[in-house]
Amino acid sequence: MNINANWLAAPVVIPLLFAASSLLMATRVNLRQMRIQRNLALIASVLNLGVALLLLYTTVIQDQRMVLHAGLWQAPFGITLVADGLSAIMLTLTAVLMVTIVLYAIGTLDQREGLNFHPLLLFLLMGVNGAFLAGDLFNLYVFFEVLLMASFVLLSLGGRPGQVNGGMRYVVLNLLASTVFLTTAGVVYGTLGTLNLAHLAVRMEAAPLTLRIIVAGMLLIAYGSKAGLFPLFFWLPASYHTPHPAVTAIFGGLLTKVGIYALFRIFPLIFPDLLRDWQPLLLGIAALTMLAGVFGAMAVNTIRRVLSFHIISQVGYMVMGLGLAASGNQLAIGFGLAAGIFYIMHHMIVKTALLMAGGAAELTMGTGQLKEGYLGGLVKRFPLLAAIFFLAAFSLAGIPPSSGFVSKLGLLQAALDSQQWMIAAVSLLVSLLTLMSMVRLWQKGFAGKQYKAVLPTPRRPIYGITIAPIMILVVISLGMGIFSDTFIKWSQVAADQVIDRAGYIQAVAPSDLIEPVSLDH
Amino acid sequence: MPEIYLSLLDRILTPVLLMLAVVFLLAGHNAPGGGFIAGLVVATAFLMQILARGDQFVRRLIGTYLQPAMGVGLLIAVFSALLGIGHYGVFFQGIWWKISLGDFVLELGSPTTFDIGVFMVVSAFVTSYLLELSRPAERANK
Numbered sequence: 192m193n194i195n196a197n198w199l200a201a202p203v204v205i206p207l208l209f210a211a212s213s214l215l216m217a218t219r220v221n222l223r224q225m226r227i228q229r230n231l232a233l234i235a236s237v238l239n240l241g242v243a244l245l246l247l248y249t250t251v252i253q254d255q256r257m258v259l260h261a262g263l264w265q266a267p268f269g270i271t272l273v274a275d276g277l278s279a280i281m282l283t284l285t286a287v288l289m290v291t292i293v294l295y296a297i298g299t300l301d302q303r304e305g306l307n308f309h310p311l312l313l314f315l316l317m318g319v320n321g322a323f324l325a326g327d328l329f330n331l332y333v334f335f336e337v338l339l340m341a342s343f344v345l346l347s348l349g350g351r352p353g354q355v356n357g358g359m360r361y362v363v364l365n366l367l368a369s370t371v372f373l374t375t376a377g378v379v380y381g382t383l384g385t386l387n388l389a390h391l392a393v394r395m396e397a398a399p400l401t402l403r404i405i406v407a408g409m410l411l412i413a414y415g416s417k418a419g420l421f422p423l424f425f426w427l428p429a430s431y432h433t434p435h436p437a438v439t440a441i442f443g444g445l446l447t448k449v450g451i452y453a454l455f456r457i458f459p460l461i462f463p464d465l466l467r468d469w470q471p472l473l474l475g476i477a478a479l480t481m482l483a484g485v486f487g488a489m490a491v492n493t494i495r496r497v498l499s500f501h502i503i504s505q506v507g508y509m510v511m512g513l514g515l516a517a518s519g520n521q522l523a524i525g526f527g528l529a530a531g532i533f534y535i536m537h538h539m540i541v542k543t544a545l546l547m548a549g550g551a552a553e554l555t556m557g558t559g560q561l562k563e564g565y566l567g568g569l570v571k572r573f574p575l576l577a578a579i580f581f582l583a584a585f586s587l588a589g590i591p592p593s594s595g596f597v598s599k600l601g602l603l604q605a606a607l608d609s610q611q612w613m614i615a616a617v618s619l620l621v622s623l624l625t626l627m628s629m630v631r632l633w634q635k636g637f638a639g640k641q642y643k644a645v646l647p648t649p650r651r652p653i654y655g656i657t658i659a660p661i662m663i664l665v666v667i668s669l670g671m672g673i674f675s676d677t678f679i680k681w682s683q684v685a686a687d688q689v690i691d692r693a694g695y696i697q698a699v700a701p702s703d704l705i706e707p708v709s710l711d712h
Numbered sequence: 713m714p715e716i717y718l719s720l721l722d723r724i725l726t727p728v729l730l731m732l733a734v735v736f737l738l739a740g741h742n743a744p745g746g747g748f749i750a751g752l753v754v755a756t757a758f759l760m761q762i763l764a765r766g767d768q769f770v771r772r773l774i775g776t777y778l779q780p781a782m783g784v785g786l787l788i789a790v791f792s793a794l795l796g797i798g799h800y801g802v803f804f805q806g807i808w809w810k811i812s813l814g815d816f817v818l819e820l821g822s823p824t825t826f827d828i829g830v831f832m833v834v835s836a837f838v839t840s841y842l843l844e845l846s847r848p849a850e851r852a853n854k
Binding site: 196197199200204207208210211212213214215259260261262263269270 | 779780782783784785786787790793794796797801802803804805806
């Protein structure tokens with residue numbers, strides 16, 4: 192089956208179309224119009240999931256790349272959209288999360304916060320999807336900005352005190368990272384004369400080493416701060432616990448992973464030699480990120496803060512996969528990358544489920560405090576919610592047979608195979624500390640005795656529609672653990688496509704027609 | 713209280729700015745201009761109105777239409793991008809229609825309609841942004 196390349200535009204067009212339609216609703220708080228917006232978002236996210244699965248089938252099962260030159264303008268001039276296995280996997284995960292978050296929002300959003308939540312969510316989806324499909328550096332930047340714009344507003348939705356504080360840190364650091372990214376794009380265009388990734392892959396080989404180091408370093412800073420890597424992660428725990436739990440859940444699942452995706456895309460394609468030479472740097476960043484995240488998680492005392500710090504420590508595991516991508520003895524080259532991709536799959540699902548469950552507990556109790564005297568005894572009060580949280584938490588900590596166990600095992604295998612003993616030891620230690628931190632969260636919040644909690648906000652009951660999406664995600668996570676060989680095979684296909692630079696260049700821009708700007712000046 | 717010379721200037725400048733916006737909108741793709749710039753020029757016209765007559769006046773006049781205008785503009789832009797897919801084409805491919813009025817042949821293409829969509833989004837978005845900015849300034853004056 193060969194599908195039309197125009198389908199590649201669908202993940203961008205569908206959310207945009209539905210978001211624009213729901214903007215036609217007036218701006219006042221109105222229950223009926225909000226319901227229309229919500230239904231539009233639900234339809235859009237289901238359609239988007241369908242398209243994502245279609246792309247997944249084409250790229251991963253059939254092992255193809257899809258390229259769309261918008262408006263028939265060829266590679267360096269027009270907008271190029273490219274989908275390979277990695278893009279399709281990310282698109283599918285995003286689509287799954289988006290469907291569940293719309294369901295979750297039905298149970299948790301109230302009127303004031305629900306105003307324009309759904310159109311913004313769709314704009315966010317459009318930005319994220321576009322970033323996964325972008326075939327050149329500038330469009331990658333544009334879609335990053337689209338998702339940032341939507342996320343700025345989502346962060347401050349509801350207008351509680353404290354949200355502005357968290358939102359400001361998020362805005363400032365992300366704008367700074369965007370500026371670095373745009374400057375780098377300017378440097379690249381000024382020296383190499385193209386921004387298309389396929390052309391860059393060819394021309395960067397001939398470029399002087401200083402240019403390669405500057406560009407790679409600046410991109411590492413830009414994407415690293417968006418992904419929450421050490422030492423630029425501090426904006427994440429400062430802002431992720433302030434918005435509505437539905438917003439935190441989708442941010443925690445999606446946003447940092449866009450930065451990770453960009454690293455996974457750019458480094459193997461454009462800087463294959465630096466990926467090898469900078470292995471100590473990447474592994475060092477990975478180890479420090481893991482440790483900083485997990486130690487931070489031990490020091491804070493609300494459910495969502497603990498979970499936000501865990502995002503950081505887990506992003507470290509993904510970068511570890513990237514660092515191990517270039518080396519391999521017994522195992523094939525790219526096994527590390529495949530393990531990293533599998534880790535992303537596991538993490539996006541499980542982290543969103545945890546943030547949803549923790550957020551539901553926080554909403555219904557009116558507080559997320561883990562200190563003595565606030566939360567406690569959730570097991571007795573909400574046994575179903577507690578059971579789901581338990582399963583998700585143990586998947587995060589890496590207990591078999593969950594997806595967390597398989598993904599950590601894969602990374603450990605890759606590290607031992609490349610004889611990187613240090614990173615292997617750190618990843619084991621962090622895994623243990625994660626387990627400890629999850630046990631602490633469980634004991635303080637879910638087990639123990641019930642307190643008559645101080646309720647600053649009115650409590651909100653837990654509906655079935657709040658639990659259902661979390662359950663879906665937990666089932667997916669368990670499925671990924673039990674049928675792990677299929678998922679590992681898919682990530683291996685995706686990783687091979689990422690490593691195979693010649694295939695990418697051939698698919699996107701077989702001939703490099705423009706003369707490169709001379710580098711003498 | 714709005715200044716007297718501003719309200720005088722506003723009567724001269726607003727029509728000029730609006731006409732300039734139309735010229736820029738239609739000139740795009742062949743000459744400097746385009747939907748984005750035209751949208752900014754229209755927003756400048758509304759900025760003149762805000763300065764001369766106060767933001768309450770402008771808000772009563774167009775406030776409720778701004779968000780729907782963004783939606784309509786986005787829809788127009790997306791549909792003109794989708795037009796290219798028809799007849800085994802590609803997303804964003806330009807489609808041109810020729811309208812002949814006697815000797816005078818008018819060329820209308822999907823790039824132009826795309827620009828009109830962009831124009832609506834930019835003018836509505838920037839105007840609503842300016843309206844929000846002018847709100848606390850007025851409160852501080854009272």
